[in-house]
Amino acid sequence: DTEVTQTPKHLVMGMTNKKSLKCEQHMGHRAMYWYKQKAKKPPELMFVYSYEKLSINESVPSRFSPECPNSSLLNLHLHALQPEDSALYLCASSRSGGRDEKLFFGSGTQLSVL
Amino acid sequence: DAKTTQPTSMDCAEGRAANLPCNHSTISGNEYVYWYRQIHSQGPQYIIHGLKNNETNEMASLIITEDRKSSTLILPHATLRDTAVYYCIVRPVITSGTYKYIFGTGTRLKVLA
Numbered sequence: 001d002t003e004v005t006q007t008p009k010h011l012v013m014g015m016t017n018k019k020s021l022k023c024e025q026h027m028g029h030r031a032m033y034w035y036k037q038k039a040k041k042p043p044e045l046m047f048v049y050s051y052e053k054l055s056i057n058e059s060v061p062s063r064f065s066p067e068c069p070n071s072s073l074l075n076l077h078l079h080a081l082q083p084e085d086s087a088l089y090l091c092a093s094s095r096s097g098g099r100d101e102k103l104f105f106g107s108g109t110q111l112s113v114l
Numbered sequence: 115d116a117k118t119t120q121p122t123s124m125d126c127a128e129g130r131a132a133n134l135p136c137n138h139s140t141i142s143g144n145e146y147v148y149w150y151r152q153i154h155s156q157g158p159q160y161i162i163h164g165l166k167n168n169e170t171n172e173m174a175s176l177i178i179t180e181d182r183k184s185s186t187l188i189l190p191h192a193t194l195r196d197t198a199v200y201y202c203i204v205r206p207v208i209t210s211g212t213y214k215y216i217f218g219t220g221t222r223l224k225v226l227a
Contacts, residue, residue, distance in 0.1 A: 030211065031212065033215070042218060045214065050209075050211050055209065090157055096211045096212070101213065103150070103160065103215055107156055107157050110155075
């Protein structure tokens with residue numbers, strides 16, 4: 001199994017809603033990542049978890065709250081988002097070391113904030 | 115973090131080799147060069163990576179200059195399905211086990227029939 005699964009594929013939410021994005025991998029990877037991608041722009045790194053601990057936070061606003069319940073799961077909790085937060089949210093995972101270290105991406109969650 | 119510079123867009127005729135350049139003049143000795151591509155809002159797909167030596171796999175070849183300040187991704191026989199945005203990434207190690215993949219602006223490759 002070389003897949004990273006993201007749910008939901010599409011999400012529409014109001015500015016007062018609370019929602020969560022989910023990401024799952026069963027490749028035994030120990031690093032997991034959240035990226036945000038606006039239309040026609042490259043993916044922007046948001047968070048990195050390594051061995052279930054948050055190791056990188058790229059100065060992301062607190063209305064985005066990541067969680068890594070175990071080595072296979074990564075969540076992104078959303079609260080009080082703004083319309084400019086509408087984007088494709090990508091999850092990725094990697095082995096966290098070794099010559100063959102590389103990112104595996106999910107297909108993303110397309111988020112619209114109304 | 116080492117910065118990458120790529121041309122904004124390129125065209126390539128179907129069946130010909132596509133050569134995509136990347137400049138990474140501030141790369142450090144322990145930083146790998148990675149290439150990913152993204153087809154129309156799907157998740158980016160890994161293509162190839164290398165440190166110093168040239169690399170080849172079933173998808174592409176990676177040529178890294180001796181001074182490591184630039185590299186070229188080669189798709190030997192481009193097809194219409196290779197139309198995508200291609201990203202060159204220089205990957206530093208932050209701490210042991212933590213890696214930071216920062217995407218540059220990428221090259222939009224269009225393969226023409």
